[in-house]
Amino acid sequence: MLAKLAKPAANAVAKRTGIPPATANRAVELLVPVVVAALTKRAAKKGGAGGGLGDLLGGPKR
Secondary structure, X not given: OHXXXXXXXXXXXXXXXXXXXXHHHHHHHHXXXXXXXXXXXXXXXXXXXOOOHHHHOXXXXX
8 A cells, every 4th residue: 555655755756856756766665664663653652442553544433
């Protein structure tokens, strides 16, 4: 799922910054795992019902 979103995000970054699309794509590919890890860590600190990434992103309430 994230791979599908990475390419449009990279294209938007390239267009906005003027850097080559291939460079923006590589940067986004490198940053996706970092962002996911940060969100997961933040969700774990919050605790609660499951404390998973879905809770952080507004998943279904239980």
